[in-house]
Amino acid sequence: MTNPKPDEYYMRQAMKLARKGEALGEVPIGCVIVYDGKIIGRGYNRRKTDKSTLSHAELIAIKKADKKIGDWRLEDCTLYVTLEPCQMCAGAIVQARIPRVVMGCKNPKAGCAGSILDLFHEPRFNHQVEVTEGVLEEECSEMLSGFFRALRLRLKTEAGEENEVPDSELKQNNPE
Numbered sequence: 452m453t454n455p456k457p458d459e460y461y462m463r464q465a466m467k468l469a470r471k472g473e474a475l476g477e478v479p480i481g482c483v484i485v486y487d488g489k490i491i492g493r494g495y496n497r498r499k500t501d502k503s504t505l506s507h508a509e510l511i512a513i514k515k516a517d518k519k520i521g522d523w524r525l526e527d528c529t530l531y532v533t534l535e536p537c538q539m540c541a542g543a544i545v546q547a548r549i550p551r552v553v554m555g556c557k558n559p560k561a562g563c564a565g566s567i568l569d570l571f572h573e574p575r576f577n578h579q580v581e582v583t584e585g586v587l588e589e590e591c592s593e594m595l596s597g598f599f600r601a602l603r604l605r606l607k608t609e610a611g612e613e614n615e616v617p618d619s620e621l622k623q624n625n626p627e
């Protein structure tokens with residue numbers, strides 16, 4: 452299969468996974484890991500569903516890719532994720548020796564690929580990660596803001612028209 456825009460193609464696959472999470476009421480974040488033109492790991496945020504701090508899209512995809520490759524090292528793989536990874540996932544990406552990450556939108560409040568920290572270009576670590584950002588950025592960002600718009604509306608309806616939704620309710624659902 453010739454693919455003129457492989458980054459966009461794989462980002463769309465990550466977005467599809469994010470939508471699966473959204474259907475479960477999760478903040479929509481999706482991830483795929485590609486090796487030799489094939490997707491070998493898929494994941495989407497399942498933090499609420501699994502009741503697990505560790506159920507971030509990237510970690511789930513890394514676990515699956517490890518299994519498929521039969522190693523903890525994911526050299527020669529590219530990881531696609533719809534939202535800039537948090538410190539935990541960026542750490543796992545460095546640990547997995549993944550050489551390249553492609554991101555949709557940035558996460559100014561929690562991102563560790565440049566927003567808050569940059570774990571991918573830390574010279575004191577023995578592994579650096581090449582980053583391509585802004586692939587389908589608007590669509591990835593719109594997917595998240597759409598989710599929060601709908602959530603706000605739902606909470607407002609539940610709270611009754613005249614009541615403001617407390618910030619704490621929304622914060623609980625913040626991505627990453």
Ligand SMILES: [Zn+2]
Pocket residue numbers: 507508509536537538539540541627
């Ligand atoms: Zn994460």
